[in-house]
Amino acid sequence: MAFELEGFDLTRFVNDTLAEDLGRGLPGGGRDVTSESVIPADAGFAGVMDTRDAIHVAGLPIAEAFFRALDPDMTVEILVEEGASVPANTDLMRFEGNARAMLTAERSALNTVQHLSGIATMVAQYVRAMDNPGCTLLDTRKTIPGLRQLEKYAVRMGGGSNHRMGLWDAAMIKDNHVLVAGSVAEAVQRAVAAGVQEIICEVDRIDQIEPALQAGATRLLLDNMGPAVLREAVALVAGRVPTEASGGIDLDTIHAKAATGVDYVSVGRLTQSAPAADIGLDFTPL
Numbered sequence: 001m002a003f004e005l006e007g008f009d010l011t012r013f014v015n016d017t018l019a020e021d022l023g024r025g026l027p028g029g030g031r032d033v034t035s036e037s038v039i040p041a042d043a044g045f046a047g048v049m050d051t052r053d054a055i056h057v058a059g060l061p062i063a064e065a066f067f068r069a070l071d072p073d074m075t076v077e078i079l080v081e082e083g084a085s086v087p088a089n090t091d092l093m094r095f096e097g098n099a100r101a102m103l104t105a106e107r108s109a110l111n112t113v114q115h116l117s118g119i120a121t122m123v124a125q126y127v128r129a130m131d132n133p134g135c136t137l138l139d140t141r142k143t144i145p146g147l148r149q150l151e152k153y154a155v156r157m158g159g160g161s162n163h164r165m166g167l168w169d170a171a172m173i174k175d176n177h178v179l180v181a182g183s184v185a186e187a188v189q190r191a192v193a194a195g196v197q198e199i200i201c202e203v204d205r206i207d208q209i210e211p212a213l214q215a216g217a218t219r220l221l222l223d224n225m226g227p228a229v230l231r232e233a234v235a236l237v238a239g240r241v242p243t244e245a246s247g248g249i250d251l252d253t254i255h256a257k258a259a260t261g262v263d264y265v266s267v268g269r270l271t272q273s274a275p276a277a278d279i280g281l282d283f284t285p286l
Contacts, residue, residue, distance in 0.1 A: 071101035123158025188215035
């Protein structure tokens, strides 16, 4: 089955990424000068992609698309499912085909799988540290420009869920919106009057909760509150809307904050700061 994500054009992503690496449209560009000068045009390789780390896997079908873009006849075998947890030294993919195509696509394919698997792996670490099936781990909009759909896909492969996909699918009223509007209540009321159905309102003080709820907020983001204050906030909300803890959350603090009764915990570093997984490719001449 072809790899599909809503709002993501795989063919365009692959073509644009390869064009960048090959320098298409630039003086002297449009080719892999090393492979063309060193590797015979008809040479063949067998390759294995493997992980040197224990990881949660994400991005293998995209890697396949890079190789097939340069050698449509390449034989590709994906050995593990997306989202799978695998130990170090696990083979992820095997392939055979044109050697130049493999070498040209290698870095684009590896960069993608390393980045997405790194995100999925960090997300899985946070899910384990949270250790709370009643609370949902969310990402944020802190994504690399142009990679949001892929990075949020990787979050799902690690066991997390997605917050807003962008600025269009929900209103999120934050401190700067409140500053311009004059108050939490006024900001929320303006969104309600505009016909917005989902209105997430950030509050960083207990006394902002009731005005936000009375004005029509459909979810509260409880920002930079410690566990004791979060419990107080959740008790005050009393189930009227979902609650989300955000800010100051890392592997050391997530369990305590999730245990306060909030429905969600959002963590920006899942996409902003995840290290790349150590994944490599080894080739053998045919």
